[in-house]
Amino acid sequence: MSVSQAIAAGDVALLPSRRDEDWRWTDLRGLIRAMPPVSPASDRQFETGAFGEGDVLLVNGVVRGDVKALVVPAGERRTVRLRVIADTSETAHGTDLSVWVGEGAELTLLETYEGLGEGYLTETRLNLTVEADARLERVVLAADTAEAVAVSTATVALSRGSRFEQTVLTTGARRQRIETQVAHPGEGATVRMDAGYLLGGQRHADLTTAVAHEGVGGETSQLTKGIVRDQARGVFQGRIVVEKGADKTDARMGHHALILSEKAEIDAKPELLIYADDVSCAHGNTVGALDEDALFYARQRGIPDAQARAMLAEAFVGEVVDRIANDKARDVARQWVAAHLGAV
């Protein structure tokens, strides 16, 4: 059951519901009563995105230009700006795109998800392959609109000695799910997978990840931080699997959230499924309000309350942004967070 299947078949019954364990906090079936019609084509020209002009544009489910897949040949180094745009309202579409990073190659993939209409339903599916000793860094800025239902799923296959890094920053939507599935071969491959969510109003964001360690000597480090206020709802589901024989795996997962209002909600499920013994795995999960002591300290120094709260919130999410490897992308991400912190 997936959103794409539901869109293709025009059948709401195929949408995931809270009865599906992996969607318990992101109920689409209960929200969408009737399947919206298929999105129309759009040939509009768009203003520049957060990362500038796009190299590859996916508009209303269609890839513009003659792009079949994103390919970085072995040994080469690229930066690609991928813009996924929903220029439509009350319609539905799905898109697939493959990304291949050849042996020893490097790709910085700067993705923006941009909603221009309202009430659209989309699923974007990326298939990413990272060959031996290659490196892929994804920086994702998701700015869907308040009434949108947007799902994006990335399936990542890693090879020996490769490095995969990902930072997702989002402001959510009516329902939004950003899911990443990683097949981790061990063998010196490393994964850093982070996310930050800033949710206000009645927005919802679901950050779901699964990393399957299948070989010896893999490393995974995950940090997700979120801030919710009003009646927003943040969801984190992280799963780390260490298969039999995947010894010397080192996996860390952290999820920390701040609830800044009476009615906001955080749901989290950080899972460790371990079938090997020589491993070191840990996860931490905290949910709470802003630190009263820190606020008191700031007040004592004469900093107005609102400003103190903003500072603390920025510092809180800033930890995620700091881990972005690409300097330019990190600057853009920092500005993006600052701009959207205002909304929360």
Add this chain to the structure above:
Amino acid sequence: MVAVKQTVEHVESLEAYKHGFITDIDQEFAPKGLNADIVRFISAKKDEPEWMLQWRLEAFERWLAMEEPTWAKVNFPRIDYQDAYYYAAPKTKDGPKSLDEVDPELLATYAKLGIPLKEQEVLAGVQGAPKYAVDAVFDSVSVVTTFKKELAAVGVIFCSMSEAIREHPELVKKYLGSVVPTSDNYFACLNSAVFSDGSFVYVPPGVRCPMELSTYFRINAAESGQFERTLIIVDKGAYVSYLEGCTAPMRDENQLHAAVVELVALEDAEIKYSTVQNWYPGDPKTGKGGIYNFVTKRADCRGDRSKVSWTQVETGSAVTWKYPSCVLRGNDSSGEFYSIAVTNGFQQADTGTKMIHLGANTKSRIISKGISAGKSSNTYRGLVSAHPKAKGARNFTQCDSLLIGKECAAHTVPYVEARNGQTVFEHEATTTRLSEDQLFYVMQRGLNQEEAVALLVNGFVKDVLQQLPMEFAVEAQKLVAISLEGSVG
């Protein structure tokens, strides 16, 4: 060479499952299978009033409409519910007054179970033994409950469930099923229809129960299931500490144990509930046999400032599937869960807790230590939730898993749901194997590998052992060592 002798004795004491014998005693059974007539049979055997029978029949109807859940991380062949006895009881005379009147076979059974002689005398109802009240449940019936008179003098009711239904119907009617509703889940529903015996405790307002209460559950009959039902009500400002122990014979077949335990704590009341679960875990080499331990345990902290503490040491059972929980309804109420779950051989455990914060300023604490060895699988699954009205809810959770060996598995699956802005939830979990350095260090001091492991494991579970009453802590420590026997080398 005292040390050597002790070592030899210690290793010898590390025999496998030592409660696996069968008591050859005259027993009567209900016909095999499960239908409304069996439910009527059980109810009639227990001389129950009509309302109780109706309650059971309603539960049975609902159970028929339910489907067996499959979401736990455990695998076992489908249970044939028609291929078991739902009632088995030793044929004994009513209420033994002295040791001589208790069926000698039963006495021998308790002696063999390693219950200290004094306690054994207590168990059989002899006057003058130390004060430690016991309710002994043998298959489907409670064979004896001790110290009833002395407890009654302070107003504490401690008796078997069957007796409570006859003697205290008003309390049973009011509280039975009020914490775990009949159709709460598949196994609780089955239990509601066919439950046989268990303990009933009522502690009146302001009374601190003068002694530890305990129940010893024993499955003996073949091809039978045990469906005990325990209900503990602690009234305003009262306190009770309750212990529970369980064992079963070694058999090639799997036997089902589906219990329901309900705790009710009213204003300012406190309940401490400790379990040492040592059902037969199945053959460690083949995985054949063993008990399916599918239990629903829940406490309702109904009154303000009430407190419930669950402590469990789970070493037995082929498959364990249970989540002792606390519903923190009263303002300022608190719940605690301390757990050691050890799996070895082919054992599977999916256990943890639920802390449901409903009232303001409710607090909970979870300490879970899972140890998996052999080819076993051990899952911690837990829920911590704060509802919109639970302002100031606070939880701390720590889940540590220890892996011993290449073929075992350890999983941690916590669910956290915070639905208001004044909640502070903290959760941390680790999964590692025994530290090579620590093992090396300890062995260098002259301990063999098995002892070294036992010592380190003991350190690993110390936080939880400390929560157990003294006698149980000693027993539990030994049990953990025995359960891990053969897991290294």
